[in-house]
Amino acid sequence: GNSVTQMEGPVTLSEEAFLTINCTYTATGYPSLFWYVQYPGEGLQLLLKATKADDKGSNKGFEATYRKETTSFHLEKGSVQVSDSAVYFCAHLMDSNYQLIWGAGTKLIIKP
Amino acid sequence: NAGVTQTPKFQVLKTGQSMTLQCAQDMNHEYMSWYRQDPGMGLRLIHYSVGAGITDQGEVPNGYNVSRSTTEDFPLRLLSAAPSQTSVYFCASRGTIQETQYFGPGTRLLVL
Numbered sequence: 001g002n003s004v005t006q007m008e009g010p011v012t013l014s015e016e017a018f019l020t021i022n023c024t025y026t027a028t029g030y031p032s033l034f035w036y037v038q039y040p041g042e043g044l045q046l047l048l049k050a051t052k053a054d055d056k057g058s059n060k061g062f063e064a065t066y067r068k069e070t071t072s073f074h075l076e077k078g079s080v081q082v083s084d085s086a087v088y089f090c091a092h093l094m095d096s097n098y099q100l101i102w103g104a105g106t107k108l109i110i111k112p
Numbered sequence: 113n114a115g116v117t118q119t120p121k122f123q124v125l126k127t128g129q130s131m132t133l134q135c136a137q138d139m140n141h142e143y144m145s146w147y148r149q150d151p152g153m154g155l156r157l158i159h160y161s162v163g164a165g166i167t168d169q170g171e172v173p174n175g176y177n178v179s180r181s182t183t184e185d186f187p188l189r190l191l192s193a194a195p196s197q198t199s200v201y202f203c204a205s206r207g208t209i210q211e212t213q214y215f216g217p218g219t220r221l222l223v224l
Contacts, residue, residue: 043204044204097211098162099145099170100157104153105154109160
C-alpha cells in the first residue's frame with residue numbers, strides 16, 4: 001500500500017552543521033512529493049515540493065530531489081540555524097483520492 | 113486573508129460528551145480535510161471534502177462526523193468522546209488537487 005517512511009528523531013545538530021533527513025515512499029506511479037515543517041505550537045506549512053522525477057524542490061536553503069530509482073525524497077541543508085528547529089514531515093499525494101500520505105515526522109533540534 | 117481558522121484552540125471533554133470543532137477558510141478552496149496528529153504517528157486523515165455537499169472518509173473516520181454545507185466551513189463533530197480521541201486536530205484546505213495544502217493552527221483536545 002501507500003506509505004512514507006522517515007528517519008526517526010530527534011535529530012540533534014550544532015549550528016552550521018549539514019543536515020540530511022531521509023524520506024522514502026511506497027506508491028503506485030510517480031506521485032508529487034512534499035516536505036512540510038511544523039514550528040512549535042503551530043500548524044504545518046509547506047517547505048518545498050517536487051511534482052515529477054528528477055525535480056529538485058528548494059526553499060529557505062533546504063533542498064530535496066525526487067529520485068524515482070530509489071523512491072526517495074531526502075531533505076538537505078548545507079548549514080542549519082537554531083531557527084530551523086522544528087518537526088519536518090515528508091508526504092506524497094495519493095493518485096486514488098488525491099489525499100496526502102504522511103510520514104511520522106522528524107524532530108530537528110539545532111544547538112547554538 | 114485569515115487563511116484557515118480553527119476554534120477552539122484547546123478543549124477538555126469528559127467521556128461520552130459531544131462537541132464540534134470548527135474550521136473555516138476564506139480562500140475559496142474546494143478541498144478541505146481534517147487530520148489528527150498523535151505522537152510518533154504523523155498525520156492521519158479523518159474525513160475530507162472535495163466541495164460543498166461532498167464528503168468522504170479518510171483513514172480513521174470512526175467516531176467522527178463531518179458536513180460541508182458551504183465552501184468556507186467544514187466542522188468536525190465528535191459524537192461521543194472517548195479517551196482515544198485525545199489528540200491535536202488540524203484542518204487544512206487547498207484550491208486544487210496539486211496545490212499547496214494550508215493548515216489551521218490546530219485544536220488540542222483532551223478527553224478524560
